[in-house]
Amino acid sequence: MSSQESPSSHKKFYDFRVEDWYDCCFDGNPLTFVTKFMPITIEQANAVVHLYEIFHKYPRQLIPELSNRTDLDEEKVYYYLKGAKVKLMKRFANCEPSNIVENFYLFESVSNEGSEVDLENYEPNLRKQKIFTQKDATLIQQLALNLHETFESMPSDCEYRNNGYFVRASTRSPKDGCLKHRESFMEHLKQELVKNSQDSNRELTYNEPLAVVRTLNAKLCVQNAMQAMNLVIHSERMYADLFRALLFIDEKLKKTPECELPGQKFVARLFKKMKRPEYEFRVFVKYFEKEMKHQVTGITQYFRTCYLEDIQHGTLKEQIQKGIEELAQEVSKRLSTTENFVLDVSVEYDKNETGDCTVSKIWMIEINSFSKQASPCMFDWNDPVSNEILMGNRPMEFRVLTKPLTLKEGREELAKDIREMLEEINGAVPPEAEESNDEDKKKNCSIQ
Numbered sequence: 321m322s323s324q325e326s327p328s329s330h331k332k333f334y335d336f337r338v339e340d341w342y343d344c345c346f347d348g349n350p351l352t353f354v355t356k357f358m359p360i361t362i363e364q365a366n367a368v369v370h371l372y373e374i375f376h377k378y379p380r381q382l383i384p385e386l387s388n389r390t391d392l393d394e395e396k397v398y399y400y401l402k403g404a405k406v407k408l409m410k411r412f413a414n415c416e417p418s419n420i421v422e423n424f425y426l427f428e429s430v431s432n433e434g435s436e437v438d439l440e441n442y443e444p445n446l447r448k449q450k451i452f453t454q455k456d457a458t459l460i461q462q463l464a465l466n467l468h469e470t471f472e473s474m475p476s477d478c479e480y481r482n483n484g485y486f487v488r489a490s491t492r493s494p495k496d497g498c499l500k501h502r503e504s505f506m507e508h509l510k511q512e513l514v515k516n517s518q519d520s521n522r523e524l525t526y527n528e529p530l531a532v533v534r535t536l537n538a539k540l541c542v543q544n545a546m547q548a549m550n551l552v553i554h555s556e557r558m559y560a561d562l563f564r565a566l567l568f569i570d571e572k573l574k575k576t577p578e579c580e581l582p583g584q585k586f587v588a589r590l591f592k593k594m595k596r597p598e599y600e601f602r603v604f605v606k607y608f609e610k611e612m613k614h615q616v617t618g619i620t621q622y623f624r625t626c627y628l629e630d631i632q633h634g635t636l637k638e639q640i641q642k643g644i645e646e647l648a649q650e651v652s653k654r655l656s657t658t659e660n661f662v663l664d665v666s667v668e669y670d671k672n673e674t675g676d677c678t679v680s681k682i683w684m685i686e687i688n689s690f691s692k693q694a695s696p697c698m699f700d701w702n703d704p705v706s707n708e709i710l711m712g713n714r715p716m717e718f719r720v721l722t723k724p725l726t727l728k729e730g731r732e733e734l735a736k737d738i739r740e741m742l743e744e745i746n747g748a749v750p751p752e753a754e755e756s757n758d759e760d761k762k763k764n765c766s767i768q
Contacts, residue, residue, distance in 0.1 A: 336661065336687040337490035338587045344654040351650065351684040353486075354478050358470045358586040360463065362569065363577035365562045365584065367452075367459035368552060372559040374452045376500075379405055381449035385437045400439045408444045409500070412553070417464035417545050425457035460549070463586075468545035470588045484541040484591040487548040489562065490584045494555030498539035499737045501550070506741045509535045513745060520629075525746045527724045528731065529625040530598055532738055537597035548588075592683065594666055598626045601640070602697045603663040604690065604710045605648045614652040614660075616645050618710045619718040620698040622664060625733045627724040630669075636677040640667055641718050643682045651684065660690035 338355065345351045360368075374381055382404040386397055415423045429443035446452060471485055488494065498505055512531035517524045542548045552558050565584045573579055600622040605614050619641060621628060631637050644665060651663060664685040669677045688694040692701045698719035699706040708714045724730075728749045731739050 336689050337583070337585075338488075338686065339490060339585060341655060341687050344656075345651060345684060345687075351647065351654075352686075353480075353592055353683065354475060354590040356470050356473060356588045358466055358588060359580045360584065360586055361459075361578055362566065362573065362581050363455075364459045364463050365566055365581045366577070367456035368463070369559060369563055369566065370452045370456050371460060371553045372556075374446075374449060375405060375408070375554065376556070376559075378451060381451055382408065382444040383437075383439065383442055384448050386439075389439075400442065403440070404442050404444045407442075408446075409550075409554075411443075413546065413550055415546060417461065417468050420461035420464060421454065421457045425452075425454055460553075464545045464549050467548055467586065467588065470586075471545060474588075474590055478590055480590055480592045483593045484543050485548060486540055486589045486591045487542065487552065488587045488589075489558050490587060491561050492557045493540070494551040494558045495536060495540055496557050496735075497551035497553075497555035498536065499735065500554035501539075502737070502741070505535060505539060506745070508538055509738075509741055510745055512538075525727050527627045528727070528742055528746070529623060529725070529734065530627065532734060532742075533598045533623045533626050537594070541591045541593065552586075592666075594668060596668075597666070598623055598628060599631075599667040599669070600685070601644065601665050601667065602695070603644055603648060603665060604660075604699075605652065605663060606660045606690070606710070606712045607652075607658045608712060609658075614648060615712065615716075616648050617712045617716055618699055618706075619644055619716070620696070621720045622697055624697050624721075625725055625730050627721050630671065630677050631720055632722065634676055636669065636679070637718065637720070639669075639677075639679040640682075643667070643679050647682050647684060651687070655687075662688040662690050662694045664688065 339357050342352070342355050342357075346355070379401045380386060380397075383400060386392070386400065389397075392400075411427060412420075412424050425446050427443075428445055428447075446457070447454075467487070474481065474485075486493075509531060512534045513524055513528070516527060516531045516534075520526055540551070542551065562581075562584060565581055569582060573582070602620050602622050603616055604618040606617045607614050631640070644663075647665060648663060651661075655661070664687075666683045666685055667679060668681040668683070669679045671677045696706065696710070698721075699710060701707065705714070709717050725733075731742060731749060734742070
């Protein structure tokens with residue numbers, strides 16, 4: 321910022337939605353990935369919300385006949401509902417964008433016919449429930465077709481054009497959606513655990529979070545519109561963001577549901593497959609009034625339980641820090657803002673036969689607000705020392721794990737669904753591993 325400029329002349333960012341910063345960070349020398357934006361209407365957003373609710377908030381609507389069955393305990397009811405939900409999920413997954421209404425909503429199974437309902441083999445009839453309507457199904461079909469067209473419009477000359485696609489909302493991604501497809505996720509997780517064991521020449525339980533990160537990354541790469549919609553409609557994150565956007569729209573706008581939803585779009589990006597997706601970092605960037613410029617105050621590995629072995633050796637850590645600081649300055653220049661912000665970046669590097677590593681590219685994934693809404697990863701918003709570092713009142717720190725977490729430490733940080741999968745694959749944590757010292761964990765597992 322020149323001496324003639326004032327902070328008020330600079331851009332203001334609130335949620336740091338992708339569409340707010342994408343153009344300036346892609347034009348010229350691209351810092352981020354090829355991206356297209358797809359507006360969604362108020363009624364389309366409502367349809368996504370309704371479909372999520374019928375799957376995950378009010379599943380009893382799937383088998384309305386259960387309300388008359390007083391002879392069933394809660395465990396049996398849950399069993400039948402789970403079976404119906406799985407069938408419905410598979411039915412949606414097998415649709416094409418053009419036949420969602422016919423093959424998903426209007427589908428009616430002959431197995432449901434008869435005087436007595438066969439709860440064991442029940443196929444949900446969506447016309448019997450009142451949350452997700454046929455009009456909603458038409459809108460979901462329309463969304464899927466629009467998404468297909470958006471994918472097809474991606475530039476053909478991009479080097480990673482054929483990797484696949486990544487879909488998110490303006491504010492957040494549906495990364496939790498892939499966990500709803502348990503069988504598929506678990507099968508890929510098994511493969512990653514075996515690969516990790518072979519590559520490290522260690523036991524299958526070694527650095528489990530690494531296999532989890534690589535599985536999550538792979539499952540977010542979709543090849544078509546229906547795979548993308550499968551993530552969207554099962555994501556609580558997407559549901560919450562769309563619900564919030566709908567909650568705060570103007571009363572006059574509510575009377576025109578065919579109008580575009582303010583504050584949210586579908587964001588489609590070409591997926592860049594990373595050899596090491598675990599090398600993702602969160603970067604805290606603060607604007608200093610006195611110096612009239614931004615500076616990086618903290619860097620942390622994004623996946624806080626994942627041990628990054630190569631960063632422990634040679635100059636890789638120093639290269640990453642230098643590259644990140646240069647990227648942050650370039651982003652600051654392009655944004656032309658005096659606001660603090662948080663960058664998420666992904667690092668690619670080459671490794672030769674002697675084990676030496678050279679950073680080849682640092683990609684900007686997204687920009688987030690500098691607030692407690694952004695996870696601090698290996699920092700802690702409630703810790704006074706962390707706050708002083710991130711606010712620039714202490715020297716910049718780059719925090720990473722310096723040794724793998726124990727089996728117990730690694731699992732207790734993971735989502736319940738993933739912990740259960742790991743227990744099924746690798747067994748429970750042995751009793752002798754149950755004891756751990758939190759102070760030793762802090763001391764040995766972060767570079768400060």
